[in-house]
Amino acid sequence: MSADKVFHSRSEGIPSEGVRDQYADGKAARIWKKFIGDSNQRTQNYKDFLTGLLRQHGCERVLDAACGTGIDSMMLVDEGFKVVSVDASDKMLKHALKARWEKRKNPKYDEWVIEEANWETLHRDIQSFLPNVQLDAVICLGNSFAHLLSESGDQSEQKTALSNFAKCLKPGGLLFIDHRNYDAMIDSGATPGNSIYYNCKYPVDIKTSVLVVRGKPELVTLDYCIDATEDGDINDRSEFRLCYYPHKLGKFTEMLDEAFGKNAKHEIYGDFLPLGKVKTPAFYIHVLQKPKN
Template sequence: MDKSTEQESKEQDFGEKPTSVRESDHYQDEYVPGFVDKWDELIDWESRAKGEGNTIINILKERGVKKVLDVATGTGFNSVRLLQAGFEVVSADGSPEMLVKAFENARQYGYLMRTVQADWRWMNKDIHEEFDAILCLGNSFTHLFNERDRRKALAEFYALLKHDGVLLLDQRNYDSILDQGYSSKHAHYYCGDSVSVYPEHVDEGLARFRYEFLDNSVYYLNMFPLRKDYTRRLLHEVGFQEIKTLGDFKETYKENEPDFFLHVAEKEYKEDEEM
């Protein structure tokens, strides 16, 4: 079996006790080629663009952003939208399979995507530029299970931003999942009608999601269920000065209603007006 055939036939492996797999590095074994090939069925680019609207693009334009680092590119949805809107974009991901798919998708839209395979915890080793904005979207930050890893990644993002830069980081509403049980409108992120998505196991240290497609193929992702206020606290402690959190892209919401939260974290230092 040659290497390419071996890669195509690779299957997810969570061992005998899947709910005990709680390592930050395991995501690379979860995004196997078969799952990556189906990822766009889950996203449904057209429906997601409609649900998201221009919120992210407007947030960036309001701040005069020109250069963006998309650190969780996935199959390229956000990077392509940013390119279409005229931003200069560097697209990074820890999964080589995702980057290959993203590059192919961008070419179909007429763009030559600039890609970098990089681990968030050592971003500055692979990327030697500064950015007006960094995007970490698609619930990707929840792949980090260790608080030290989360703090290290946020510190790397902070260092790659210009003095007045902004970080946009999103997450599922794990507070609602942990406290109220799972429900989803599938209106903003995972919009594909042909995919069944739900958490097969949830505790304070793990949310194990099951993804079942029309051809009966099944894949899983093990993620850390970040609580909203915990994420905000980490952002503050790493150095971000002001943080605004949107619920399903809205500023006003009831805590248990949104499927997703979007944290808009400002790096710019603002002196106390009373000083």
Template sequence: MNATPRSDDLTRDLYQDEYTHDFVNRWDELINWKGRWESEGGFFQDVLRQYGATSVLDAACGTGFHTVMLARDGFKTTGADGSPEMVRKAKENAERAGIPELPVVEAEWTSMSESFPDQKFDAIMLLGNAFTHLFEEADRKKALSEFHKLLNDDGILIIDHRNYDALMDKDYANRHQHYYLGEDVNAYPEELGDNFVRMRYEYGDGSSYHLTLCPIRQNYVTELMRDAGFQNIRRYGDFKAEYSFYDPDFIIQVGTK
């Protein structure tokens, strides 16, 4: 087991070290693109169309799942990620999907507007629990400010995150119903502290990898979004508008500029 991280180890670029070449190459085994697409049931397309969004920045694109699949569904998507390994894999997946021209760039959230100086988007998506890679409130506020700046008027921000309220207050129970659908991978919290959770991703062949994340609560994320200027914030639990506070594995929050 890795040593408990010191506070000065919990930096906003820690994820770049944890998303190793080998881990990224196996990430799609965890996601299971076909199973994930079916489990979402068109949720994100429906939300985007509800708000009239056509241009979408997938700001934590990972291996490109939503960037590719939404492009196939007619949206003008751009992928971005702070991990060069994820950018590499997303480009590979876009080429494999027959859309090698799909734009995917390496970009940091806290300076995102510098990567897109002449662009604005109808929607920005920050999915895959990515927002919890940030450990400092100042970085979260800066990232949200950058997203707000990059949105067209009436544009929307979509953020998802683990239900850390359930993780912190209740026993962990990831039902793998919607997000991590790989049949040969087990994801669970190996260590939990006041300001971090270390998730372990264990594959059937015995290989394992870790991500260190910040457990941020539902109400806190909502307030951060409001403070950044987002309005009419709506929450969903595992893609459902009505949910019991502790039940979902993941929370999705949608706010308008």
């Protein structure tokens, strides 16, 4: 079911090859940047988790498939990785391009590639500006994948996107992809206010709504209210709404295994710890290794 049939995001967005850009009016992109902070505000356990596994597997070239304002990409560039950053939202990419320009005197940023691309055509899009390149790793983190709704009703769009992630990877390459604990959100009707990814310095309130159709959760909307009034460029409490597909852990695990094949290695973490260590994690993080042959 389309989100537009029931809920309307405050950032109306524009369709981009079938994917709605919920950041298209620029407001949500600007406020989201306040929410996530900068690369220096990354929670250390997230940074250690991601860069540690990348180095452990000898990864050098990394695709940030949902780069947004470029925060994760910049962290990886600073850590010495060669980064390709893509996003379907040109308003979000504007922030990433500005960040690269501001870092132009740092030689690490000379090879940072930033392009617009769509998950449903991702492999073709990547080949258009980096022909014949296969990547060591793909990251799609921060609950980004859940932005892709199931307009068809059978999750075919999401399955296509996951298959494209696999196609972009070289044999033995890694996919890092996550989603919020929608199982718990559906049961409780609440979303944890603190993110395991960011140390936001502003008070944040998140109101959660779950749309159930014929007994099945079809959509989760989160209304973010961020009080950043101390900043001169924001003169009131800022609110915006984002819509997400509520991926349940079991079904999402099945889709990943289908996209990568039975010989792929698949590990699941809860808030960056082995599954089961955290009773009710806020996020599930999946790490898949594409079969080597």
